[in-house]
Amino acid sequence: MADAPPARRGRILRLLAGLLLTLAALAASAYGGFRWALAEYEAPGPLGEERAVVIPRGAATGTIAQRLEEAxxxxxxxxxxxxxxxxxEAGPLRAGEYAFPARASLRTVLETLRxxxxxxxxxxxxxGLTVAQILALLEQAEGLTGSVAPPPEGSLLPETWSYSWGDTRESLVRRMREAMDQALAEAWAQRAEDLPLASPREALILASIIERETGVAEERGKVAGVFVNRLRRGMPLQSDPTVIYAVTDGAGVLDRPLSRADLVTDHPHNTYRNRGLPPTPIAxxxxxxxxxxVRPAETDALYFVADGRGGHVFSRTLEEHNRAVARLRAIERERRGTN
Known part of the structure; x- marks a missing residue:
């Protein structure tokens, strides 16, 4: 270029200057675009309040984007x-139900999905629910999938269970059964001596009757003590909930009072007709x-009846028990008369 004519050198210099200006403009534009993209990535989103969105399994990124925009x-x-x-490179977008906070940025949305x-x-x-009642709850639970075969009565531990959208009912039932097995094993390991119970299963059967007999926490041990006393003496348990289980064919709910005919129903679970424990749990x-x-309260009571106020009256003799029953009947008549 040192030997080029002045006019040619001028054109070359202008071309170089133009190229440099173009490159500078492209760099500035790229930088501006980068800053815009970064601002968009970090900017608060349109969501006014927290919202949960379900991302289906196998959904393509385009499907996810459309679902998020619609939501x-x-x-x-x-x-x-x-x-x-x-x-x-940060990872795939995962299926499931996600809660997005209000004004979530693109960064927050993507991090949440990953x-x-x-x-x-x-x-x-x-x-105190039967297996049929628990399975009905599972059937109504939003987000659970699939069906499940009924497990044995009394085999599911009643608690508050957590699950995610898309979990199967079978997996939740399996967790309930495993928890019941563990709870029963732990209780059986600390059982009192000389119980008239031959196995953890018998303890489970008795526990199911106790559960249905009283909802008062401080009475459970005493109710257990009454039943243990009757088992030791060979007396029938005469538990109304076992009769209800029998006459409802395992439903466990009766929309009327028990009748005398119910109490003589010929059924293995009827503990008025049969001595000892019923063949299975009733709840x-x-x-x-x-x-x-497995750790009943020490008591000499052999009977109990509702006291009309949500609890029970415990009695040592049949005579005491009959008087308590008479008081309950009087309370019931008085209530019917005032209604």
Whole structure:
């Protein structure tokens, strides 16, 4: 270029200057685009309040973007797709139900989807339900999938259970059974001496009767003591809940008072007709009732009846018991008269 004519050198210099200016402009544009993209990535999103969104298994990134846009979590599905592609090394987007906070940025949305920290749903199974009643709860629980064969009566531990959207009913039943086995084993290991119970299963059967007999926590041990006393003496347990289980064919709920005909029903679970424990549990007992069955309260009572106020009156003799029954009948007549 040193030997080039001045006019030619001038053109070359202008071309170089133009090229440099173009490169500078492209760099500035790229930098501006980067800053814009970063601002979009970090900017608060459109969501006004926390919302849960279910991402189906096997959903493509485009499907996820569309679902998030429809739910109001993101402004623009295309921008989300670009951000997901640029940050793909951070990991895949996972299926499940996710809770997105209000004003969640693209960064927060993507980090949430990659975290696998799904919404934890809860199902409360009350103490004293039959297997049929528990399976009905599972059937109604939103987010659980699949069917499950009925497990043995009394084999499911009643508690509040957590699960995620898409979990199977079978997996939750398996967890309930394992928890019941563990609770029963732990209780049996600390059982009182000389119990008239031959196995953990018999303890479970007795616990199920205790559970259905009283909802008063401080009475469980004494109710257990009464039944243990009757078992030791060879007396029939005469437990109304076992008759209800018999006449309802395992449903465990009766929409009328028991009748005299019910009490003589010929059924293995009827503890008015049959001595000893029934052949199976009549419900799913909680931990407190299981512990009461293996560590009953020391008592000389052989009878108990409702006191009309939510608890029970315990009696040592049939004469005392009959007087308590008469008082209960008087309370019931008085209530009927005032209604």
């Amino acid at each position: 109001g979590v993101i402004d623009n599905a295309r921008v989300f797709l670009a951000a997901a592609w640029v940050t793909s 975290s696998g920290r799904t919404v934890q749903r809860r199902l409360t199974v009350p103490e 799913s007992p909680g931990r407190a009732s299981i512990l009461a069955a």
